[in-house]
Amino acid sequence: MTxxxxxxxxxxxIDGTLAMMDKASGTFTALPGAVAALAACRAAGMAVAAYTNGTFFPPExxxxxxxxxxxxxxxxxILTPASVAAHHLTRMGMKRVMVFGDEGTAVPLRDAGIEVLAPEPADGPVDAVLCGWTRHVDVPKIEAVCNxxxxxxKPFTTSSAPFFAGANGRLLGISGALAAMIHNVTGQEVxxxxxxxxLGxxxxxxxxxxxxxxIMVIGDDPELELRMAREAGAFAIGVTTGLHDRAAFNAIEPAARAHxxxxxxxxxxxxxxxxxREGAT
Ligand SMILES: [Mg+2]
Structure with missing residues (x-):
């Protein structure tokens, strides 16, 4: 397929595609061939970006x-879903955004000039609510975002994944859980x-x-970046260095499957x- x-x-x-993170130290080790792959793309005249789906940390x-x-x-x-949110919320004219998340979600919004509100009773109108990864969840915050x-x-979330892989098994996809809660309480699509x-x-x-x-998208998750690539009309390249083997890629319906x-x-x-592609540069 070309x-x-x-x-x-x-x-x-990033994770499982370019590098693996050491959970204890937070440092990364490049996967075999990753450094050379970036260099080859640049040598062929391509723009090169990284897009991870986590909001634990800001891009910095x-x-x-x-x-x-x-x-x-x-x-x-280097992009995260919070960078994507900041880009699109700005284009939508959303100036005051209540963030139900931590600094990984708030920083890209602030950097884009958006006023970030904490999840507490607000003075004045709020343009949007944005859910991100956080462990700081309590009923007053839930009440504030639902109000x-x-x-x-307008309610938005950085992720709808039910869970993701952690060092000791599944970690809750808290952004998606918060989004489901908002939808259940308010009836609004998130x-x-x-x-x-x-949108990424x-x-x-x-x-x-x-x-x-x-654009070509390279990733290890058939449900995330490769589905995104196919839906948007990009060239989708799966790698089996992360959590998923070839059978997992082939289990996706053909229209959303890696090329x-x-x-x-x-x-x-x-x-x-x-x-x-190189011939076209
Ligand atoms: Mg990955």
Whole structure:
């Protein structure tokens, strides 16, 4: 399978795709072939970005830690769902946003010039409520965000994943649980910014100036970045270095399935579809 359009931008997932994080130290180790893959994309004239689906940390957290593993990114080219939220909330004219989450969710909004409100009774109108990962959940906060939605704030979440992999098994997808709670209480549909929403790729298009059919997305999760890629019309490349094997990629319905599945990033630039793009630079 080769893309119809020469590829001009590459978007890599981080965990399980480019690198593995040591849960104890928080440091990253590049997966085999990852450093060379980034270099090959740049040598072929592509824009290169990383997009992780977590909101534990703001993007700033990742730059030095990935660089220490040999994975360098230009400023503004590491994204989280909170970055995507900040980009789209700004475009939607949302100026006052109540964040039900921690600093990983709040920082990108503040950096974008959005007024971030804590989940407590607000003075004046609230444009939107945004759920992110947090362990700081209590009834007064739930009441505050639901009251804000009843009063007209639009509800959004950074993730709808029910759980994700942790060092000791499943970790709750708290953003999605908060979103489900808001929906159950208020009846409002809760908008999703994180993967698999194609809004992440819309931001990449704005960031790189590359049209979505000329973007390739590389990731280890068939339900997240690869579903996002297919829905948006990008070229989707799965890798089996994370949590999912080839059978898991093949279990996805054909319209949302990765175009190509690789054992990892070793020899990434030697693939025939990579040469297709390189010839167009
Ligand atoms: Mg991953």
């Amino acid at each position: 893309p119809d359009t020469p590829i001009r931008a590459a978007v890599f997932d 957290h990742y730059y030095p830690r990935l660089a220490a593993a040999g994975l360098d990114f230009e400023p503004g080219h 804000a939605v009843w009063d007209g704030a 908008g999703l910014f994180g993967k698999p929403s194609p 790729l819309e931001m990449i298009v704005a960031l790189t100036g590359v049209s979505v059919d000329a 190509v599945v690789l054992e990892g990033l070793i020899g990434f630039a030697d693939q025939p579809w990579f040469e297709t």
